[in-house]
Amino acid sequence: NAGVTQTPKFRVLKTGQSMTLLCAQDMNHEYMYWYRQDPGMGLRLIHYSVGEGTTAKGEVPDGYNVSRLKKQNFLLGLESAAPSQTSVYFCASSYLGSTEAFFGQGTRLTVV
Amino acid sequence: DAKTTQPNSMESNEEEPVHLPCNHSTISGTDYIHWYRQLPSQGPEYVIHGLTSNVNNRMASLAIAEDRKSSTLILHRATLRDAAVYYCIPKSNFNKFYFGSGTKLNVKP
Numbered sequence: 001n002a003g004v005t006q007t008p009k010f011r012v013l014k015t016g017q018s019m020t021l022l023c024a025q026d027m028n029h030e031y032m033y034w035y036r037q038d039p040g041m042g043l044r045l046i047h048y049s050v051g052e053g054t055t056a057k058g059e060v061p062d063g064y065n066v067s068r069l070k071k072q073n074f075l076l077g078l079e080s081a082a083p084s085q086t087s088v089y090f091c092a093s094s095y096l097g098s099t100e101a102f103f104g105q106g107t108r109l110t111v112v
Numbered sequence: 113d114a115k116t117t118q119p120n121s122m123e124s125n126e127e128e129p130v131h132l133p134c135n136h137s138t139i140s141g142t143d144y145i146h147w148y149r150q151l152p153s154q155g156p157e158y159v160i161h162g163l164t165s166n167v168n169n170r171m172a173s174l175a176i177a178e179d180r181k182s183s184t185l186i187l188h189r190a191t192l193r194d195a196a197v198y199y200c201i202p203k204s205n206f207n208k209f210y211f212g213s214g215t216k217l218n219v220k221p
Contacts, residue, residue, distance in 0.1 A: 004155075033209070042199060042211035043156065059210070090155050092209070099144060101209055103155030 006091050006104035013081040013111045021076040021107050023091030030096040032074035036087040081111045116200050121216040124190045132185040134200030143202040147185045150197045195219045
């Protein structure tokens with residue numbers, strides 16, 4: 001049982017490049033989330049999904065897009081990366097109505 | 113969502129109890145109080161949650177004030193592995209977790 005798996009773990013992008021971060025969970029959770037964490041700060045919610053085919057904006061959605069074509073996967077896309085998007089990105093998932101979210105190990109992204 | 117106030121940092125000696133406070137004066141009646149922690153270089157992990165009554169589990173205890181405007185996470189015997197950032201998160205049943213800056217706990221041997 002892998003839990004929540006994020007791919008890749010590290011990435012360096014040049015300004016203006018695009019990339020997609022993949023989050024996969026094998027717990028059949030309905031809810032999935034993407035967060036970013038800047039140095040010395042707490043996590044901020046980017047986007048979330050309450051089920052396959054649905055997505056919604058969180059606190060800081062600008063510059064990101066997401067898709068949830070399959071229940072087990074939640075993709076985070078950066079169409080034109082900016083240095084301000086340098087951060088550690090965390091994916092999480094949870095059951096509908098559950099109070100416990102499970103987090104991945106994070107993706108460290110640097111935009112130069 | 114309710115705003116929270118937590119100390120930026122706290123220090124404890126190993127094997128001693130630790131009381132981590134959280135103020136959430138704007139909490140609504142349906143918000144549960146959740147605590148998560150984040151060990152160095154890892155994603156957050158669930159610790160405990162409660163609504164009105166005090167709660168215990170294998171990791172910690174949660175003491176909730178009678179007016180629900182504050183709560184305290186209690187680690188009964190801190191270990192070096194408990195050194196982490198602890199987040200207090202009031203939220204409703206709808207599944208969105210908003211993290212503040214948390215309390216960084218340092219445990220001294």
